[in-house]
Amino acid sequence: xxxxxxKLIGKENIELLHSKTVLVIGLGGVGGMAVETLIRNGIxxxxxxxxxxxDITNKNRQIIATDLTINKLKTDAFEERIKKINKNVNIIxxxxxxxxxxxxxxxxxxxxxxxxxxxTISTKILLIEKCLEKNIKFIxxxxxxxxxxxxxxxxxxxxxxxxxxxxxxxxxxxxxxxIKGKVMVVSSDEMPIKTNNRTxxxxxxxxNTAGIMIADYIIKDIINIEFFN
Numbered sequence: 132x133x134x135x136x137x138k139l140i141g142k143e144n145i146e147l148l149h150s151k152t153v154l155v156i157g158l159g160g161v162g163g164m165a166v167e168t169l170i171r172n173g174i175x176x177x178x179x180x181x182x183x184x185x186d187i188t189n190k191n192r193q194i195i196a197t198d199l200t201i202n203k204l205k206t207d208a209f210e211e212r213i214k215k216i217n218k219n220v221n222i223i224x225x226x227x228x229x230x231x232x233x234x235x236x237x238x239x240x241x242x243x244x245x246x247x248x249x250x251t252i253s254t255k256i257l258l259i260e261k262c263l264e265k266n267i268k269f270i271x272x273x274x275x276x277x278x279x280x281x282x283x284x285x286x287x288x289x290x291x292x293x294x295x296x297x298x299x300x301x302x303x304x305x306x307x308x309x310i311k312g313k314v315m316v317v318s319s320d321e322m323p324i325k326t327n328n329r330t331x332x333x334x335x336x337x338x339n340t341a342g343i344m345i346a347d348y349i350i351k352d353i354i355n356i357e358f359f360n
C-alpha cells in the first residue's frame with residue numbers, strides 16, 4: 132500500500148517509519164488527523180490515549196466522528212478505522228484521563244515520539260516536563276479554537292509563539308518552574324475571534340491542518356528531512 136510513497140522516499144525509509152512508535156494523547160480534531168496522517172504514511176506502531184466517546188458535536192471537525200461511531204470510545208473507533216487502512220498496525224489503547232497521579236504510567240510504554248493534542252493545560256505542562264526530563268521527542272498542539280486562517284499555523288518553539296492564549300499560559304508556567312529545553316509546538320499567530328462564550332468554537336480546517344502538520348513534522352524527523360531553517 133506504500134508503493135507510491137516508497138518511490139518518493141525509498142524502501143529503507145518506509146521500513147524506518149514502520150519501526151517507530153508514536154503515542155498520541157487526545158483524539159479530537161488535531162490528534163485524530165495526526166493519527167490518520169501517520170497511519171497513511173507508514174507508522175505501524177501507535178499508542179492511542181483518550182477517555183472520551185464520540186459525540187454528535189464532533190462531526191464538524193473530527194475525522195473519526197460519523198453516525199456509525201457516535202457513543203463509541205474514540206480509541207475503539209480509531210482502532211477499527213486504522214485496521215481498515217492497514218491491518219499490520221500494532222495498537223495500544225489507553226482509556227483514562229491523564230493527571231499528575233497517573234502520567235508516569237504512560238512512560239512505562241516504549242515509544243519514540245509523543246504527540247500532545249489534549250485540551251487540558253495542566254496535562255500539557257505535565258507531558259512537556261516529563262518528555263524534557265526523559266529526553267523523549269514530542270510536539271504539543273496549542274490553541275486552534277476561534278481561528279480561521281490556516282496560513283497562520285506554524286511549528287515553532289513555544290518561546291516564539293504569539294496571539295496564542297494556551298501557549299502564553301504554558302510559557303509562563305515553564306518559566307516559573309525553571310524548565311529548560313526546546314518545546315516544539317504547532318501554534319497560530321492569528322488573533323482569536325472574540326465571542327460571548329468562553330467555550331472555543333471551531334472551523335474544522337484549522338485543527339485538521341494542525342494535525343497534518345504535526346504528523347508531517349514527525350515523519351520528516353524520522354526520515355531525516357530537514358525542513359526548518
